[in-house]
Amino acid sequence: MVETVRRFNRTVTQRVGAxxxxxxxxxxxxxxxxxxxxxxxAGAEVAALRTRLDLDAGYLSRLLRTLEGAGLVVVGPGESDGRVRTVRLTDAGRVEWHLLDGRSDELAWSVLAPLTDGQRARLTSAMAEVERLLMASLVTIGPCHPGEPRARACLRAYARELAKRFDVGFDLSRGGVDEQELVPPAGLFLVATVSTEAVGCGALRLPPGEPAEIKRLWVSASVRGLGVGRRLLGELERHAAAAGATSVRLDTNRTLTEAMRLYRAEGYHEIPRYNDNPYAHHWFAKPLC
Amino acid sequence: MVETVRRFNRTVTQRVGAxxxxxxxxxxxxxxxxxxxxxxxAGAEVAALRTRLDLDAGYLSRLLRTLEGAGLVVVGPGESDGRVRTVRLTDAGRVEWHLLDGRSDELAWSVLAPLTDGQRARLTSAMAEVERLLMASLVTIGPCHPGEPRARACLRAYARELAKRFDVGFDLSRGGVDEQELVPPAGLFLVATVSTEAVGCGALRLPPGEPAEIKRLWVSASVRGLGVGRRLLGELERHAAAAGATSVRLDTNRTLTEAMRLYRAEGYHEIPRYNDNPYAHHWFAKPLC
DNA sequence: CATGATTGCTGACTTTAGTCAGCCATTTCG
DNA sequence: CGAAATGGCTGACTAAAGTCAGCAATCATG
Structure with a gap:
């Protein structure tokens, strides 16, 4: 198996990459x-580009200056935050972009062209499978201080998504969770990352005298369905058990149906209301062995 | 389908490559x-490294000088040809190589580690499938003057292989094929390449007044079983038909069983001896429609 | 043995990529 | 409000990658 992965890395990555x-x-x-x-x-924020491409801030700035000099992009002020700047393509930039897009299509087609129909179908389905499973295995999960940029990025995304999904909006500060509660030994904050991008998070509170509680479980749309939520949940439970907790509980909103499916599949059962979280409709608990 | 290939190129190639x-x-x-x-x-020839890695001769030389300076390799004279130099690892170089090898294993294992057994099996089989089909589609076939380096490399490999397989050895010059006969309009020489490496060849003679003849059909072991021989044969037949030939013929040695299987599968049938090639035991022909 | 082709090496470049410290503007938090 | 944090920009670098012309050794061939 290791040999297969190595051969794949060598030939596919090198050759196709080049x-x-x-x-x-x-x-x-x-x-x-x-x-x-x-x-x-559609344009993009400079900060987002930096994390996605994993570039040095100075280098990125210089690259943007070059593209701006060539008349391909304009860098303007951000929408909400005046420090975060947004980049947009000019008309000339859009032409260039479509050229790149066309080339990418061309390249993809050149891969399919020499094959028979049957081979094409097999190749694309194998590619989709590799991509899915590889993405799943590239996700690393580790503890992270909730004040760190990666954690903040997750919490922002989490809040943005809930605000969109809840009928009444969402305000993180009303959750009643203090940052200090999510730092060992009082709790734990886990972040899931792919290369440098944060794609998921989960928090654990260990209030003395009360059952452990899971909060802030979020998985980015880009990796949903790959078992990242399940892995985060499992890690949090393991940590809770190691800290001596005999059960964990959590609350959730009625609109978060996938989350509730996950909880039930992982052995959680619904319990009566145990807090006054204004956004919660359901409460779950799971005994830890 | 194109979209799948593009996504694959983007995520897999970039991320795993990096x-x-x-x-x-x-x-x-x-x-x-x-x-x-x-x-x-095992060491390697400088010329082979240059084509495999697609490097500038000067740059490669400089890189070798650096490695030599670090005491990792020694560059010595070639075995048969005094111009072609061979590189060998020193003891220190071998240690370094094993370190790289170990890292490669480690990386491959890190891909497999986070997955379940079932996922691992699915990933590796999908990887093998992608690699196979991708390799097949990266092979390009095109005409080439038999005097060009790529063609010469093929012919050398062809001769080397036949010399190894025939009981009596093999000498290209006894084949009775003149280079000029393989240049349009008198004939054709095709080379199959992957990126810059030649991985197969095939030649067509169109002697006036005689049936067209296929010669020098060779496929590198690295791409055998991917239909490259079949594609070369088909291209040669197409060219022969376009030049007005109504049939093609060829001879082969009894040790080349895969080749004979290919000929039969492609519609060739055995015919009586038509030449005095000292290496031939079987003669085949195929009518062109 | 003279000639031309092949192979590799070296010097002298240019271009890309990447890093680091310091600066300023904006926002957030106490 | 002031202090600290955040985001981005610029100058001044270093290192790596890649290119090109010219030279010397070797080989094939007439």
């Missing part, structure tokens, strides 16, 4: 093309 | 590590 890069880097340096592509017709 | 590179490039620059790895415990 081909891909050479297609992208035809008119301008690779980093510029990649950045231009990543900005996209 | 991870792979960061593992390799821990103690020394990436290019040096890659080169060291490619040399391997």
């Amino acid at each position: 081909l891909d890069d050479s297609y992208l880097a035809r008119d301008r340096p690779l980093a510029q093309s990649r950045l231009l592509w990543e900005i996209g017709p | 991870l792979d590179d960061s593992y390799l490039a821990r103690d020394r620059p990436l290019a040096q590590s890659r080169l060291l790895w490619e040399i391997g415990p």
Whole structure:
């Protein structure tokens, strides 16, 4: 199995990667093309680009200056936060972007073209499988101080999503969870990351004299369905058990049906209301062995 | 389908590629590590490294000088051809190579580790499938003057292989094929390549007044079983038909059983001896529609 | 043995990529 | 309000990657 993975890494990653890069880097340096592509017709925030492409702030700034100099993008002030700047493609930039997009299509087609129909179907389904499983295995889960940027990014995304899904909106500060409660030994905050991007989180409170409680369980849409939520939940439970808890409990909103499915599948059962969280409709608990 | 291939290229190629590179490039620059790895415990010829890694001759030379300076390799004279130099790892180089090898194993295992047994099995079989089909689709077939380096490399490999397989050895010059006969309009020489490496060839003679003849059909062991021989044969037949030939014929040695299987599968039937090729035991022909 | 092709090496570059410290503007928090 | 944190920009770097022309050794061939 290890041998298969190694062969795959060697041939596929190297060869296809090189081909891909050479297609992208035809008119301008690779980093510029990649950045231009990543900005996209919808525009993007500079901070988001930095984490997605894992670039040094100075280097990114310089790249943006070059693209701006070439008349391909404009960097303007952010919408809500004046420090976060947003990049948009100009008309010329949009033309370039479509050119890159076309090349990407062309490259993809050149892979499919020499194959028979049957081979094509087998190749694409195998590719989808590899991508899915690889993504799942590239997710690493580890503890993180809730004040760290990665944790903050998760909590922001968590709040943004709940605000969108709840009929009444959502305000993180009304959750009644103090940051200090999520630092060992009083609790734990876990973050799931893919390369440098945070794609999920989960928190555990260990209030003395009360059962352990799970809060802030969130998984980014980009990795949903790969078992990340399950892994986060399991890690939190393991930590709670190690700290001596005999059970964990949690609350949830009626709109979060996937979450409730997960809880039930993992052995949680519904219990009566145990707090006055204004956003909660259901309360669950699970005994720890 | 195109969308699937694009997603695959984007996520897998980028992310795994970057991870792979960061593992390799821990103690020394990436290019040096890659080169060291490619040399391997068995050593390699400089010319072979250049085509495999697609490097500039000057750059490669410099990289070798650096590795030599670090006491990891020794560059010595070639065996048969005094111009082609061979690189071998020193004891220190072998240690480094094993370190890289170990890291590669480690990386592969880190991909498998977070998955369940079932997921692992699915991932590795999907990887093998992708690799196979991708390799097949990255093979490009095109005409090439038989004097070009790529063609010469193929013919050398062809001769080397036949010399190994025939009981009586093999001498290309006794084949009775003149280079000029394989240049349009008198004939055709096709080469199959993956990125810059030649992995197969096939030749067509169109002697006036005689049936067309296929010669020098060879496929590198690295891509055998992916239909490259079939594609080469088909291209040659198509060219022969376009040139007005109504049939093609060829001869082969009794030790080349896979080749004979291919010929029969493609509609060739055995015919009586039509030439005095000292290496031939069987003669085949196929009518062209 | 003279000639031309092949192979590799070296010097002298240019371009890309990446890093780090310091600065300023904006926002958040006490 | 002031202090601290955050986000981005610039200058001044270093290192790596890649290119090109010219040279020397070796080999194939007439």
